[in-house]
Amino acid sequence: MKTLRYHATCGGHHAHESPALVFQNVALGYPGADSSVLSGLNLTLDRGRSIALLGDNGSGKSTLLKSIAGLLRLRQGKISVLGHAVGQCHHQVAYLPQHRDIDWDFPISVQRFVLTGLYIHLGWFRRPGRVQRKAAAEILDRLTLTSLAERRINELSGGQQQRLLLARTLLHGADLLLLDEPFNAVDAENRALVRGVLRGLKAEGKTLVTATHELDFGEDFFDARFRLTDGSLTEEGAP
Amino acid sequence: MKTLRYHATCGGHHAHESPALVFQNVALGYPGADSSVLSGLNLTLDRGRSIALLGDNGSGKSTLLKSIAGLLRLRQGKISVLGHAVGQCHHQVAYLPQHRDIDWDFPISVQRFVLTGLYIHLGWFRRPGRVQRKAAAEILDRLTLTSLAERRINELSGGQQQRLLLARTLLHGADLLLLDEPFNAVDAENRALVRGVLRGLKAEGKTLVTATHELDFGEDFFDARFRLTDGSLTEEGAP
Amino acid sequence: MIDWLLDPFAAPFMQRALLAAALAGVNCAVIGVYIVQRRMSFFGGALSHTVLPGMVFAFLRGLDIFWGALGAALATAFGVSWLARRREVGEDAAIGVVLSGMFALGVLMMSQVNSFRDFNALLFGSVLGVAPADLILTAIVTVIVLIAVGLINKELELASVDPEYARVIGARPDRMRTVLLVLTALSVVTAVRVVGALMATALLITPAAAALIWARSVGIAMLLASGIAAFSVIAGLIISYQFDFSSGASIVLASTACFAGSWLARAWRG
Amino acid sequence: MIDWLLDPFAAPFMQRALLAAALAGVNCAVIGVYIVQRRMSFFGGALSHTVLPGMVFAFLRGLDIFWGALGAALATAFGVSWLARRREVGEDAAIGVVLSGMFALGVLMMSQVNSFRDFNALLFGSVLGVAPADLILTAIVTVIVLIAVGLINKELELASVDPEYARVIGARPDRMRTVLLVLTALSVVTAVRVVGALMATALLITPAAAALIWARSVGIAMLLASGIAAFSVIAGLIISYQFDFSSGASIVLASTACFAGSWLARAWRG
Amino acid sequence: ASNGIAADWVRQVGGNQVQVASFADSGADPHHFEPSPRQINELAKADLIVAFGEGLEPWLNEAIVASGTSARKLILTDGLDLLEPGEAFWVDRPLLYPDAANKPPCCKEDALVANEIWTSMIPQMPKSANDGHGHDHDHGYDPHVWLDPQMAVLMILSINNALNELDPIHAAYFDKRREKYLDEIITLDEWAEARLGEIPTRRRLLINYHDNLRYFGRRYGFFTPTSILGSVSTESPDPSARDFNRLLKLISRFGVPAVFVDSTANPRLAEQVVREAGLPTPFVLYTGNVTAADGRAPDYLSLMRGNVETIVTALR
Ligand SMILES: Nc1ncnc2c1ncn2[C@@H]1O[C@H](COP(=O)(O)OP(=O)(O)OP(=O)(O)O)[C@@H](O)[C@H]1O
Ligand SMILES: Nc1ncnc2c1ncn2[C@@H]1O[C@H](COP(=O)(O)OP(=O)(O)OP(=O)(O)O)[C@@H](O)[C@H]1O
Ligand SMILES: [Mg+2]
Numbered sequence A, B: 001m002k003t004l005r006y007h008a009t010c011g012g013h014h015a016h017e018s019p020a021l022v023f024q025n026v027a028l029g030y031p032g033a034d035s036s037v038l039s040g041l042n043l044t045l046d047r048g049r050s051i052a053l054l055g056d057n058g059s060g061k062s063t064l065l066k067s068i069a070g071l072l073r074l075r076q077g078k079i080s081v082l083g084h085a086v087g088q089c090h091h092q093v094a095y096l097p098q099h100r101d102i103d104w105d106f107p108i109s110v111q112r113f114v115l116t117g118l119y120i121h122l123g124w125f126r127r128p129g130r131v132q133r134k135a136a137a138e139i140l141d142r143l144t145l146t147s148l149a150e151r152r153i154n155e156l157s158g159g160q161q162q163r164l165l166l167a168r169t170l171l172h173g174a175d176l177l178l179l180d181e182p183f184n185a186v187d188a189e190n191r192a193l194v195r196g197v198l199r200g201l202k203a204e205g206k207t208l209v210t211a212t213h214e215l216d217f218g219e220d221f222f223d224a225r226f227r228l229t230d231g232s233l234t235e236e237g238a239p
Numbered sequence C, D: 001m002i003d004w005l006l007d008p009f010a011a012p013f014m015q016r017a018l019l020a021a022a023l024a025g026v027n028c029a030v031i032g033v034y035i036v037q038r039r040m041s042f043f044g045g046a047l048s049h050t051v052l053p054g055m056v057f058a059f060l061r062g063l064d065i066f067w068g069a070l071g072a073a074l075a076t077a078f079g080v081s082w083l084a085r086r087r088e089v090g091e092d093a094a095i096g097v098v099l100s101g102m103f104a105l106g107v108l109m110m111s112q113v114n115s116f117r118d119f120n121a122l123l124f125g126s127v128l129g130v131a132p133a134d135l136i137l138t139a140i141v142t143v144i145v146l147i148a149v150g151l152i153n154k155e156l157e158l159a160s161v162d163p164e165y166a167r168v169i170g171a172r173p174d175r176m177r178t179v180l181l182v183l184t185a186l187s188v189v190t191a192v193r194v195v196g197a198l199m200a201t202a203l204l205i206t207p208a209a210a211a212l213i214w215a216r217s218v219g220i221a222m223l224l225a226s227g228i229a230a231f232s233v234i235a236g237l238i239i240s241y242q243f244d245f246s247s248g249a250s251i252v253l254a255s256t257a258c259f260a261g262s263w264l265a266r267a268w269r270g
Numbered sequence E: 001a002s003n004g005i006a007a008d009w010v011r012q013v014g015g016n017q018v019q020v021a022s023f024a025d026s027g028a029d030p031h032h033f034e035p036s037p038r039q040i041n042e043l044a045k046a047d048l049i050v051a052f053g054e055g056l057e058p059w060l061n062e063a064i065v066a067s068g069t070s071a072r073k074l075i076l077t078d079g080l081d082l083l084e085p086g087e088a089f090w091v092d093r094p095l096l097y098p099d100a101a102n103k104p105p106c107c108k109e110d111a112l113v114a115n116e117i118w119t120s121m122i123p124q125m126p127k128s129a130n131d132g133h134g135h136d137h138d139h140g141y142d143p144h145v146w147l148d149p150q151m152a153v154l155m156i157l158s159i160n161n162a163l164n165e166l167d168p169i170h171a172a173y174f175d176k177r178r179e180k181y182l183d184e185i186i187t188l189d190e191w192a193e194a195r196l197g198e199i200p201t202r203r204r205l206l207i208n209y210h211d212n213l214r215y216f217g218r219r220y221g222f223f224t225p226t227s228i229l230g231s232v233s234t235e236s237p238d239p240s241a242r243d244f245n246r247l248l249k250l251i252s253r254f255g256v257p258a259v260f261v262d263s264t265a266n267p268r269l270a271e272q273v274v275r276e277a278g279l280p281t282p283f284v285l286y287t288g289n290v291t292a293a294d295g296r297a298p299d300y301l302s303l304m305r306g307n308v309e310t311i312v313t314a315l316r
């Protein structure tokens, strides 16, 4: 069965040489509000690098990540993601949101929820099959969620929910990962686990953009740290 | 007109000698969840002191403050607030919440909203009069909100809303203030202002319990810092 | 022209209908401001349906339908609160289930009698049926509602805008909610006589929604909504009389027109 | 006993009514699972009222009421979406206003006609009115609804549980919402013939709410809800036949009883 | 039969040779009636359907189609001299007692005076009760023919014919029963005329719940200017505020002493009328259907007799 994709594919050519992320004089803001949250952003991020976004509450970390995920219109400027316009290469970009619009009471099992991470590859009308189920089971196993696979999603603790979302984000199999406070609500024991998973991704050559106020990742994890203050982005320390 | 109070008064005697806060082996948790968020808490806090509550996201800072404000039933143990049981002395305790259940779209002006901070002293049926209005105007002035007094509350920015809530909390005129991330969403300029106000309260001899991950208060502000980890409370550093 | 406007109110029965409808409209508008602002419109709508079994029961027993409607409305108010608080079902589903069940019960009771025609006045309202006694009841309810709102408006407002703070200072937002439900029940019941059970919803929601587009405070919203309701009642009754339209529907459509005007003006101004 | 159960369905018109009601019930139950879970019950309830002007219009023009109801239902679906998206009023107030206005329009149009016997069937449903052509329309709609849900269930589910992620991967939750509204409109319209406009709400909400108390997945909820709906239809029609009760009310009350049973069992188990 | 009155007639003629079931059974309003699915199942087994027609039974056709019955349908109003809804029959009856000149001396004076008053009232009457509005497509003519016993005679004859055709073996039996029954009806008619004659001419106005007394009025000399519903069918909605107002004005203009209400109707509207107009409690007429066996009007004859007595009490 032919896949009827949700989105156009990345336009045929794969542009392996282009950087993971390019911001050119970008301004971001929410509809309804007059002033922009962020403006004059310039950034080039090569593939395989991982960076941290730091900043106070409300400084715009989440806003920045949303714009890359295609959830926010640009006010100005241009973002190119893996050499394409925003929204063209969604199966190459995975996003772990901070604020969740999720209906936790929806009757869906952990297993089936994680499977939604593969929908982008299935497109319209195709149903998840054996291959997909196997991939999901592996991810659940990696994040020690296998024993919870049959539970409804509202029967998980906050930290488990966070890992569940991380699992879905990983299943997406993207080259660029946008993680908004991935350690939020994750307890100490599982932090090590998540850290390991992220290091694994880095080793695989994935590009990571992580918003965080934690420095739990360990000294050498990030290739660069960027701080958001007063609506603009500055690099901090040396790479 | 006689005041018909919302609550019993603090039982006649004022117990000026008793500490501001005593926790005796307290356990806290949310209804529905089996496990407690915090347990085995012990703490004695004298009047006039100010302390910081530190801890990761989800460690229970807000939970702790809610319990003192009387928004959460204790699972175990006993809390005494200014020498009385929780909920008996509400006009002596003011609480600035982190998570807000506020309907910002409700048609109410900034001025009138701030006045609700005095309702505890008015009780049932009495309406705010000239005295109350004057007190409210002063507080608005102190937090540089006077120019916004006639606006609807949804016409304020996040930082202004935060100051508005702080204004109401101050108007309460309590001896014990519970502040949950008071600097949240407040921008740099106003931070100095808020800091000044809090220092003023401290100088007046009020007791402050502040949940924060900011250390913006300045070196010497807190008399003690407590960290919440894995459901228990430990004092950090020396006072 | 003036004659055309005044003519309908020459007969005493029309004067009574006008007065009763205007009082009910003001009632509903005042309470409606809270209902709309607190996003309880579905509850308001449900209430106006669930009064049916009570009214039919009272009707069959030869009691005044006012008491039947009141009983059923209060039963709904407490029933929904109770069902929703248990959390097996969401509040809106609880309302939907209670609404359907009670309405069906009403219809079932109606179908036990020979002809539905007797109940058309209950469902769609009638200006003919306002007896002097009804007028007095409506006036009493209006006084109760207005006094209650006057006395606890401060607490209702606080409980609506910031229920948590209300709880902290002991102003009991849950009890305020119950009071609000009871006042809503009372208001709907007064509206049922003239505009009918099925359209009482409109008097509760439409003028308040129209007012809240503009109002900057609860007091102003209440005044505006009352004005809109009173205007709708008068305009609706005149139109109904002059064109032989259903009185309830005319009143409701007049208020819908007010809403549309208010909305357009707002959308225009941006 | 068996006779008592089978007797009602001896005549072909009752068989048609049974089939049409059962199909409509399954339809509504399937879509209702999403409506209840997404807290759109008020919208579902409103839809069943706003079809009235369309039905009356079609009736007066001598068209099949199906098309009138469908047109009005779609108009509501798009009207409410549009009004609520503008943010001058909240969604629930928008629904309330549109509901009241359209229903009043329907009543007004009814009041222009002399005989309301025909409208009792529209409002409260009738088993007599199911013509073979209606049965075919209902069957077609059922097929459309079931196929549509079968094809895009994956996306509907995702858009319901996590609309933001759906948007990120391009599965268009807003378009899914519109599809859901259209499917709801179709389902309600099929239910109108047998249970009537005012009680179609019940078929949409009650079986789904009963099923969602227990179900651990959408698929199971749909199966359970369909079962409850089918059972309610059969039981309701038998009771209606044997005791001369209103058919619509009997079906609705049968489903309410199922809900009550389900709820009590749950509350019992804790 | 479509209602209890038709059923009574069929029983009177058919005796023990027929089985009669009536749709709108005792106490039910024949217009506003909804056959139950069970009755429709029974309809499938019938041989003869007796109905008044002319929109009295708007539900009947639907029921016949739904049941798929092949029974013969007898419409009683076929071939009768019918009135249009709201027709001002008094225009064709310029005198209350056309044969006043031939009356015996005792009553001649009174009759002439009565004629004069009647004639003077005619121009004041509305031309049509429901002017313009209220003409439902269902109602070609006013179907309430049974309230005129002379019409009843004709209809019972057609029932007799239909039964004879369906069951020729018992034709003689049917004829005999019909003859006896018609005698009773003729006696009733003469008694009613005499009894109603006691009502003064000025008070000869009948305002009933719905417009169903025209044949009665035409037979016995009563004006029926309008009714509370202002329609020949109880299917119509409640009167509008304007119609209601107009009715109140008419009542006060003619000094109408009382209003009536059908036993099958809800008295709510009539009570509102008497409340607004300051009249006594509405008098109940048994017009549309017979009552249960232990009621006030279990059959056609007692129904007519009771109504005549009620009208005399109310208006004299
Ligand atoms: N949906 C929204 N509509 C309007 N304004 C918003 C919205 N979400 C966020 N903002 C505003 O945009 C600014 C940046 O918010 P953002 O969520 O990006 O901050 P952040 O750096 O992620 O903070 P945090 O550390 O709390 O996650 C804030 O001032 C906030 O008020
Ligand atoms: N309403 C609630 N119901 C159930 N559990 C809750 C609720 N609110 C918080 N929790 C849980 O209680 C724990 C402590 O939450 P709390 O809000 O006290 O954390 P916190 O220390 O204030 O975190 P933050 O820094 O994010 O404000 C968390 O694990 C959270 O999942
Ligand atoms: Mg953020």
Ligand SMILES: [Mg+2]
Pocket: B061, B062, B063, B098, B180
């Ligand atoms: Mg907190």
Ligand SMILES: [Mn+2]
Pocket: E031, E144, E210, E212, E232, E233, E234, E288
């Ligand atoms: Mn009649």
